[in-house]
Amino acid sequence: MGYRIGIGKVRYMRIHRRKKEKTGDPLKDNMDLSQRYQEVQKMKLEPGLEQNLQTLQQVCGYSQDLKIRRFNINGQIPAALVYLDDMVNTLSVEEILRVLMVDVQRIEGWQKDRSLLRSAIKDLLIINSVEETDSIGELFLKMTHGNTALLVEGQAAAFVCGTVDIKNRDITEPLSETNIRGPRDGFVESLCINITLIRRRIRVPHLWIETFEIGSLTKTQVAIAYIKGLADEKMLEELRSRLERIDTDAILESGYIEQYIEDQPFTLFPLTLRTERPDIVCSSILSGRVAVLVTGSPHVLVLPADFPMFFQASDDYYEKPPQGSFVRILRWIGAIISVFLPGFYVAVVNFHQELLPTALLLRVTASREGVPFPVIAEILIMEVLFEVLREAGIRLPVAVGPAISIVGALVLGEAAIRAGIVSPAVVIVVAMTAIANFSNPVFSMAIVLRILRFAFTILAAVFGLFGIQFGILLLVVHLCSLRSLGIPYMSPLAPNIPSDMKDNFLLAPIWARTTRPKILGRREPVRQSPGQMPHPGKHSQEEIKGGNKDKNR
Amino acid sequence: MLFMMRTTVVIALLPVLTSSDALQDAWASAIVSFFGAALLVAMIAGLGVRFPDLTIVEYAQKLIGKWPGKAVCLVIIWAFLVIAATDTRIYAEALVIGFLTETPIPFIIFSMVITGATAAYSGLEVIGRTADLLFPIFVVMIVVSLAFAIPDATTMGSNLEPVLARGIGPVLRGSIIPTVVIAQYLCLTMIIPAANQPKKALGTALWALTGSTMMLVLITLAVTAILGPHQGSRAVFPFLSMVRAIYISVFLERVEMLALFAWGFGIFIAVSVFMYCGSRALAQVLGLDDYRPLIGPLAVIWGTFSVHSYQNLFQLRTFFQPKIGGPYILSWILIPMGILWAAYGIRRLAGGKPDEE
Numbered sequence: 001m002g003y004r005i006g007i008g009k010v011r012y013m014r015i016h017r018r019k020k021e022k023t024g025d026p027l028k029d030n031m032d033l034s035q036r037y038q039e040v041q042k043m044k045l046e047p048g049l050e051q052n053l054q055t056l057q058q059v060c061g062y063s064q065d066l067k068i069r070r071f072n073i074n075g076q077i078p079a080a081l082v083y084l085d086d087m088v089n090t091l092s093v094e095e096i097l098r099v100l101m102v103d104v105q106r107i108e109g110w111q112k113d114r115s116l117l118r119s120a121i122k123d124l125l126i127i128n129s130v131e132e133t134d135s136i137g138e139l140f141l142k143m144t145h146g147n148t149a150l151l152v153e154g155q156a157a158a159f160v161c162g163t164v165d166i167k168n169r170d171i172t173e174p175l176s177e178t179n180i181r182g183p184r185d186g187f188v189e190s191l192c193i194n195i196t197l198i199r200r201r202i203r204v205p206h207l208w209i210e211t212f213e214i215g216s217l218t219k220t221q222v223a224i225a226y227i228k229g230l231a232d233e234k235m236l237e238e239l240r241s242r243l244e245r246i247d248t249d250a251i252l253e254s255g256y257i258e259q260y261i262e263d264q265p266f267t268l269f270p271l272t273l274r275t276e277r278p279d280i281v282c283s284s285i286l287s288g289r290v291a292v293l294v295t296g297s298p299h300v301l302v303l304p305a306d307f308p309m310f311f312q313a314s315d316d317y318y319e320k321p322p323q324g325s326f327v328r329i330l331r332w333i334g335a336i337i338s339v340f341l342p343g344f345y346v347a348v349v350n351f352h353q354e355l356l357p358t359a360l361l362l363r364v365t366a367s368r369e370g371v372p373f374p375v376i377a378e379i380l381i382m383e384v385l386f387e388v389l390r391e392a393g394i395r396l397p398v399a400v401g402p403a404i405s406i407v408g409a410l411v412l413g414e415a416a417i418r419a420g421i422v423s424p425a426v427v428i429v430v431a432m433t434a435i436a437n438f439s440n441p442v443f444s445m446a447i448v449l450r451i452l453r454f455a456f457t458i459l460a461a462v463f464g465l466f467g468i469q470f471g472i473l474l475l476v477v478h479l480c481s482l483r484s485l486g487i488p489y490m491s492p493l494a495p496n497i498p499s500d501m502k503d504n505f506l507l508a509p510i511w512a513r514t515t516r517p518k519i520l521g522r523r524e525p526v527r528q529s530p531g532q533m534p535h536p537g538k539h540s541q542e543e544i545k546g547g548n549k550d551k552n553r
Numbered sequence: 554m555l556f557m558m559r560t561t562v563v564i565a566l567l568p569v570l571t572s573s574d575a576l577q578d579a580w581a582s583a584i585v586s587f588f589g590a591a592l593l594v595a596m597i598a599g600l601g602v603r604f605p606d607l608t609i610v611e612y613a614q615k616l617i618g619k620w621p622g623k624a625v626c627l628v629i630i631w632a633f634l635v636i637a638a639t640d641t642r643i644y645a646e647a648l649v650i651g652f653l654t655e656t657p658i659p660f661i662i663f664s665m666v667i668t669g670a671t672a673a674y675s676g677l678e679v680i681g682r683t684a685d686l687l688f689p690i691f692v693v694m695i696v697v698s699l700a701f702a703i704p705d706a707t708t709m710g711s712n713l714e715p716v717l718a719r720g721i722g723p724v725l726r727g728s729i730i731p732t733v734v735i736a737q738y739l740c741l742t743m744i745i746p747a748a749n750q751p752k753k754a755l756g757t758a759l760w761a762l763t764g765s766t767m768m769l770v771l772i773t774l775a776v777t778a779i780l781g782p783h784q785g786s787r788a789v790f791p792f793l794s795m796v797r798a799i800y801i802s803v804f805l806e807r808v809e810m811l812a813l814f815a816w817g818f819g820i821f822i823a824v825s826v827f828m829y830c831g832s833r834a835l836a837q838v839l840g841l842d843d844y845r846p847l848i849g850p851l852a853v854i855w856g857t858f859s860v861h862s863y864q865n866l867f868q869l870r871t872f873f874q875p876k877i878g879g880p881y882i883l884s885w886i887l888i889p890m891g892i893l894w895a896a897y898g899i900r901r902l903a904g905g906k907p908d909e910e
Contacts, residue, residue, distance in 0.1 A: 352652065355810060465810065466648060466661070469817045473668045477825075480682035481675040494682035 037216070043136040049078050049153040056082060059136060071097060074104045077117075078153040087146040089165030092127060096148065096161060099124050117152065121159055129162035141219060168193060174276035174298070176443060181318045186276045187298040191221050194293050194300065197278040198225055202285065206230075212243050220251040225281075226290040230524050235304070235485055239290055254294040254301050261292075261303075263483045268451060270444040271484040273305040279314050288520035290485075304485035304520070308493065308504050310445035311335065316507055324507040332505065334439035337432060338449050342379050343460035343468050345429045349375045351464030367423045376461035378422050382430045383454065385412055390434070487519055509533075579773040582727035587766040589732035594762055596890045598741050598755045600897065605751030609742035610837035613889070616896040623838045625889045630834050632739050632885035637827035638859035639872070641665050644820045645859070646866050647790050647813065651797075662859045669824035670852040673832060674845055677747050680825050687818045694815035695768070699775055701799045701808050706778040729875040731769065733882040735762075737823070743830035828855065 031039065040059055045052050053068055060066055065085040073079050079100065081093060103124055122130050133139050134157040139149055146164035171193070174186035187194045195209055208228045214220050224239060242261040251257060254274060262271045275281060276298050281291045284302040292301040311331045316324035348355055349364065356364065371378060389408045396404055413431075416422045433453065440446035452475070459467035482489035492500030497518050502508035511532040515525050604612040609629060614622035645661040653661070672680050738758060745754045776795045796809040829844075832851050836844035863869045872878050 352810075463656075463664070464653060465814075466653065466664075466817070469814055470664050470668055473818070473821050474671060476683050476686055477668070477672045477675060477679060480686060481679040488682060490682060490686060494685035496685045 040140075041135070041137045045134045045136065045139070045151070045156050045158055047154050047156045049080060049151055052151050052158075053080055053082070055136065056140075060140070069093070069097070071101060073100050073117075073152065075101070080151045081148055082143065082151060082158075083148040083163065084143050084146070087144070087166050088148050088163040092161070092163035092165070093148055096125060096127065096150065096163075099126065100150075118155070121150070121152075125159075125161060127161045127163065129160075131160045132157045133160060134158070144219075166190065171197070177276055177313075177441065179277075179313060179315045182314050183277075183279050185278060187278060187281075187293075187300055189296050189298055191223060191293055191295040194278075194298075195223060195225065198282060198285070198291070201278065201282045202227070207285070210240070214243065214246050214257075215248060215251040217249040218251055221295040222251065222257060223293045224290055225285060225293065227285055227288070230286075230288050230521065231290055232288065232520070232523065235487075236290065239292075239303070239485060243292075251294060252296065254292065254297040254299045257292060257294055258301055263485065264481075267478065267482060268448045269307070269479070269482060269489070270310070270442075270448065271303070271305060271482065271489065273302040273309050273442065274299045274444060275302060275442075276300070277314060283314070283317070287516050288523070304483075304487035305489075306484065306487065306492075307479060307490050310442045311440065312503075313441040317510070321507045321509045325505070328505060328507065331439050331441070334436040335449055338434075338437035338440070338446075339452050340456055340468065341433050341436070342383060342429055342453055343456035343471075344465070345425070346375050346379055346457055347460035347464045347468060350461065364423075364425050367425045370420050371423045372421065375426075376457065378426045379429065379457055380454070382412075382416075382422055382426055383433070383457070386430055386434055387450065491519060492517070578724050579727060579777055580770050581724045583731060583766060583769040583773050585724060586728035586731035586769075587762065589728065590735040590762055590766070591759060593732070593735045593886055594738050594741075594758050595755065596894065597735075597738050597886060598745065598758045600890070600893055601742055601745035602752055602755050603897070605754075606746050608746055608834065608837060609889075609893075610834050613893055616893055616900065625892055626834060626838055628885060628889045629739055629742065630831055630838070632736055633827045633831035633834070634855065634858060635862075635885075636737055636739075637669075637824050637831070638855055638862060639869070640820055640823050640827075641855075641859045642863055642869060644816065646869065647793060647816070650790075650866070651793065651809070651813070659856070659860045663856045665820065665824060666828075666852050666856040666859070668821060669828050670848050672821070672825035673828035674848050677744070677829055680822070680829060683825070684822050687822060691815050691818045694811045694818075698796045698799070698808050698812045698815075699771060702775045702779060702795060705799060706775050709778050709781075726875055729879045730873055733879055733886075736882045736885045738762075739885065740826050740830045743833055744826070828852065831855075 043055065043059070046055075057066060057068075067083055067085050069081040071079060071081070081096060083093065100121070104120060118132075131142075133142065139158050139160065142160045143149055146166050148161045148163045150159040150161060152159075168190045169188045171185045171188055173184040177186075185197060187197060199207060204227075206228045207225065209223050209225045212222045212224075214222050222243060224236075224243070226236060239261065243257075246257070246260045248256075248260075258270075258272050258274065259265070264271065272292075273280075273284070281300050281302060285291055289302055289304060292303070294301075311328065313327075316328055319327075349368070353361055368375075373381070389404070389412070392404060393401070413427055417424050417427060437446055437450060440449065456468055456471050459471045461467075463470065479490050480488070480494050488495060491497060492504060499515055500517050502513050503517075511528075511534070514528050514530045515521070516527050518525070521527075600612065601609070604615075607615070610623070610626045613625050616622065617625065641662050642658075644665065645658050648661055649656060649658055672683060741754065741758060745751045748754055772792055776791045779795050779798055780791065793809055793812060796812045799808050828848065828851065832847040833844040835851070836842075836847055841847070863872070
């Protein structure tokens with residue numbers, strides 16, 4: 001029940017509709033892309049070998065990576081192997097050549113009956129797959145997957161031999177999602193390897209993988225992985241229809257897909273969780289979610305996603321529950337600080353000085369002495385500068401990184417305070433906000449919090465703490481109105497689902513989390529049998545008593 | 554169903570934070586008000602339970618005919634309008650007095666109305682989820698500010714004595730306002746059809762009432778104990794004044810921010826529910842399919858009404874005098890519900906089964 005390939009429809013480019021139908025020779029220069037595309041799609045292989053080879057070369061403009069190896073089958077029939085450079089396994093290609101040039105003699109009578117040749121080739125080739133096709137477009141597509149085409153004189157079809165050997169990056173630890181405990185493998189750019197990484201962890205045939213082909217030019221393979229019988233069928237149907245609706249020329253990354261399949265496009269919040277970690281994807285699939293994998297992207301989308309998911313890291317589950325809960329609470333506090341602290345500071349200094357204890361207030365006021373800007377300007381300048389610094393840090397070549405951090409830390413921090421341009425309190429606030437923001441494990445959520453921080457700072461400058469309150473209210477209404485693949489985004493907080501709170505702010509021990517999330521896992525709510533709390537057995541108690549006896553002696 | 558309970562608890566608690574009469578026996582008034590309020594809630598929710606799939610606009614037309622039904626519902630829409638406007642105004646006044654002394658009141662009112670309108674526009678489900686999310690915060694904040702009051706309240710318990718020294722009269726008079734503000738439960742007549750189990754709505758509403766009465770008793774006890782009976786009844790916002798009087802340590806001097814935030818959350822839920830109910834009811838009266846186009850204009854009316862119906866805080870306080878507010882607010886419940894119950898009763902006696910037509 002491995003792969004279900006070919007469900008997705010091949011989409012043509014939108015542009016062809018406004019062009020007049022113009023038939024012509026695709027080998028000429030005067031055709032535009034959409035016409036050329038359609039012509040190639042119509043082209044078929046001819047019986048003549050040399051003619052076919054020439055067409056193939058002309059269709060792809062004599063590109064240098066199209067390799068042709070001419071030979072004669074058994075020294076008599078001209079044939080050729082066509083493949084794309086560096087995508088095929090050289091040993092397999094050599095094997096095909098050896099078989100066709102030498103071993104083919106073992107089949108008798110193929111010289112007389114040409115139809116026997118077809119079966120001879122299929123029987124002889126020790127290759128895991130041999131398919132036939134007569135369409136040039138399809139042939140080329142298969143070659144881009146690393147297959148080798150065998151063209152034979154007198155055959156109006158090509159044998160596509162599976163010789164895939166595409167070079168891939170090694171499976172390494174994802175750099176953007178590091179953890180202390182847990183597996184260290186991460187997804188790579190190859191769809192097949194990514195699927196393997198999931199299947200190695202979930203070893204039942206019920207892990208279904210459906211493949212779609214999206215993008216009229218990139219022909220990107222997009223796969224959805226789920227557990228049949230656990231994931232909600234309506235949800236899957238909705239996802240399929242959203243994927244099939246996509247009509248575009250290129251899908252280069254899963255981020256493209258993400259934007260096409262979101263429930264509500266006008267929101268800052270990520271409605272799909274994207275991760276590079278197979279363990280996160282597997283645990284999501286096991287609770288009834290769906291993973292979307294895209295060729296060429298190590299980022300796998302998980303949906304439906306809910307808001308609390310973005311504050312959970314896989315470590316939490318691997319550590320003991322108190323540790324996991326502690327870290328989670330810290331993360332929520334970090335998120336609250338990173339959104340509200342600058343706004344709170346502005347509001348307190350501008351409007352609500354009485355909220356601070358007198359000693360602290362005096363300190364803050366003293367530190368603002370002689371600062372030329374109003375608080376809001378000060379905060380905004382420093383926040384923007386910090387964001388620029390952070391963005392620059394990502395793009396920096398490793399070699400000049402330390403230079404920037406010295407300049408950033410010294411010039412922006414120390415010198416600005418010495419010069420009296422900003423107050424030390426503001427630098428503390430900005431630094432705390434920045435550090436708190438780094439505690440968020442998911443980048444796509446962390447960046448939303450960073451943007452929200454600016455909104456709340458401005459609200460606080462206008463309305464004080466009540467601006468922040470109105471902001472919170474609008475934010476909560478917005479968050480509550482979001483859905484991810486039909487599932488309320490704020491669940492299990494709103495709607496409040498008490499049974500799912502075992503895996504939210506606080507983490508219950510694994511033997512106590514006996515159920516799947518209520519909405520997602522409603523088809524199979526029970527994950528494990530209850531009452532598995534470990535306890536010292538009778539046997540070990542006796543042993544301890546025995547030990548004591550021994551000591552007494 | 555839980556949402557309804559939560560919303561109504563929140564809504565019922567709101568006036569509690571503002572009005573408290575009857576000197577040292579205010580807590581007794583709170584308990585007495587429970588019985589009157591329970592009766593009114595039964596009156597409001599009772600019909601809804603008998604027509605589980607219909608809003609009041611729909612079953613009123615069924616019971617007393619198309620046009621009379623619509624006319625009766627206008628009273629309820631008026632109630633929604635006044636309640637939401639008053640709630641907003643009270644909150645705005647509290648903010649202006651205590652915190653944002655130089656901010657014009659319309660500014661705050663329209664911020665709140667716009668926020669509420671956004672929620673109402675998103676629909677009842679979103680309001681429900683928002684209430685789900687905010688309710689725990691609301692309760693925790695109020696409980697925490699009450700808990701901070703405990704040390705002070707126990708030392709000044711003598712403020713609560715003598716018990717019932719002036720007889721039962723003032724207690725009864727003091728219970729009038731807490732009873733009639735149960736008019737806020739009128740929103741149930743619009744929400745019940747959207748609940749999961751409309752048949753259980755009455756029970757839920759009564760549980761909500763019990764919960765809010767308990768909070769009310771606790772709050773009045775704390776207020777009277779800390780501020781003393783006379784100052785307590787004179788204070789504009791007794792609960793806020795009480796919380797402001799709390800002094801735990803240097804760092805926890807200003808707990809009233811907590812109470813005010815909680816109050817803001819509560820007001821928000823109330824305003825959005827009333828805006829939803831009001832615009833939905835009006836849409837049904839006018840025979841519109843969708844209530845959303847009405848929200849914009851209604852929000853403007855709401856905001857304007859909130860700004861202009863009271864000149865200042867003293868008018869607001871006068872409105873909540875037992876002599877004025879009592880009969881007026883009571884009429885919102887008694888007139889429509891009385892007519893509808895009478896019609897229901899007559900039809901029942903006449904042998905029909907009005908709820909099955």
